[in-house]
Amino acid sequence: MRKNGKRQECDKCRDWVEKDKGILRKDATGIFNFRWTVWHPQCAPVDLRESWEAQEARKNRKELTDDGWLYTPFDSEALTLLRSLPGAYFDRKQQAWTVSTEVEDRARIVAVCKELGISYGPLWEFQPDQEAIKEAGARASLCAATLQQRLSLEWLFPRERAILNVSEDNLHPPALLAAAGKSRPIIVVADEPALWSSAHSNVTKLECAKDWHWPSPGQVLVVTPSRLPDGLEQKLLGETEQGVGIWDCNFKVESRAIARETLLIVASPERFGDYKSKRSKRLQGLGVYAAKKWIVGKVPADASNLWSLLTTMDMHRQVFGSFKCFMRCFEASNGYRNTIQWGKPTDEAVKRLMRVCYEAPYT
Numbered sequence: 442m443r444k445n446g447k448r449q450e451c452d453k454c455r456d457w458v459e460k461d462k463g464i465l466r467k468d469a470t471g472i473f474n475f476r477w478t479v480w481h482p483q484c485a486p487v488d489l490r491e492s493w494e495a496q497e498a499r500k501n502r503k504e505l506t507d508d509g510w511l512y513t514p515f516d517s518e519a520l521t522l523l524r525s526l527p528g529a530y531f532d533r534k535q536q537a538w539t540v541s542t543e544v545e546d547r548a549r550i551v552a553v554c555k556e557l558g559i560s561y562g563p564l565w566e567f568q569p570d571q572e573a574i575k576e577a578g579a580r581a582s583l584c585a586a587t588l589q590q591r592l593s594l595e596w597l598f599p600r601e602r603a604i605l606n607v608s609e610d611n612l613h614p615p616a617l618l619a620a621a622g623k624s625r626p627i628i629v630v631a632d633e634p635a636l637w638s639s640a641h642s643n644v645t646k647l648e649c650a651k652d653w654h655w656p657s658p659g660q661v662l663v664v665t666p667s668r669l670p671d672g673l674e675q676k677l678l679g680e681t682e683q684g685v686g687i688w689d690c691n692f693k694v695e696s697r698a699i700a701r702e703t704l705l706i707v708a709s710p711e712r713f714g715d716y717k718s719k720r721s722k723r724l725q726g727l728g729v730y731a732a733k734k735w736i737v738g739k740v741p742a743d744a745s746n747l748w749s750l751l752t753t754m755d756m757h758r759q760v761f762g763s764f765k766c767f768m769r770c771f772e773a774s775n776g777y778r779n780t781i782q783w784g785k786p787t788d789e790a791v792k793r794l795m796r797v798c799y800e801a802p803y804t
Contacts, residue, residue, distance in 0.1 A: 449463065451484055452479060456481070458479050458480070482494075486487070491578065492503050503559045505554055509539050509540050510525075510539060526549065526550055527543070527550065527796060530557070530760060532601070535666050537684070543601065543602070543797070584616040586616035587613075590601045590616055594617060597620070597799065599713045601732065601734070602797055603798075604736040604738075605735060605797045606740050606799055607738070607739070608739060626658055626662075626703045627662070627700055628727070628731070630705070630708065631724065633708075646664075647665075653670040656703070658702070666709055666712040669720065670722060703731045703733075705731035707736045707738075708738060711741065714745070714749050716748075724753055725752075734755070739802075743781065744773070768781070771785070772785060772787060791803060
């Protein structure tokens, strides 16, 4: 909503409205004619006044939400500090920053919020239970996991979004499922369900997309990428008063409480190379309900496939922030007929990917 750029007369009370203190609207007076109407905030129509009040509340808001949205008024002195936050990206539509929600990044984000006077919830001061991490490693050892596999699973256990950058030879499905625990619903998306069907005592292999059901606590549901159910594509329904988008899909979950504890494991990342495909959209919609999302496999060597995978699993902002930054990290340039010519990954790209990767990629 625009403000008046000069001193004008209020359309209702006929008093003067000082510059940038009123509400401005463009009204048509004919086919090719129009005029600008100005009001005091208290004199404006109800719908304009409510929109103006919501906009002012968003501008003065200083809060860090649990899902990583950071609202703060514009401050040129704090701009460099905000850009240095892990996973920092400014969303122009929401007029807010998004930051990383990973455990290892929370201390840095909390320190900046304290310095800038931004409020945050108790979730940001939460530290992972070291005893629970050791127990996860112990459960993996009982499944004949090697020391290297146990260390990787201990690193993976407390993270909400992560990539276990290992080859299929070093992958141990029984140890991975054992480390995740027996009380959590688990959904595994894999090309070879046979490797995962024998890795747990309570495994259900989905034979047809119509037989889809949400796994109960302690149950493992194994599904191939081609059998993800229809209706998972997210649709934008509207926005909240704070300007946050409301997304929903046609797919209904039996119990939202159970769904919020679900672990989503993607063991075939190469099948999601195009984030605009129906297969990727369904996986992205499925990940909205999952509490944790893990990618088990090697990081794609192709840059475009990597960006599609990160976008599908909602890791792109946390790692690179924007597509422009991603192009810079891979030395991309515009090619023939608006194509993108990808170069080699830079040291910055490897450093950013280490935010979610266990082992350094491209080595």
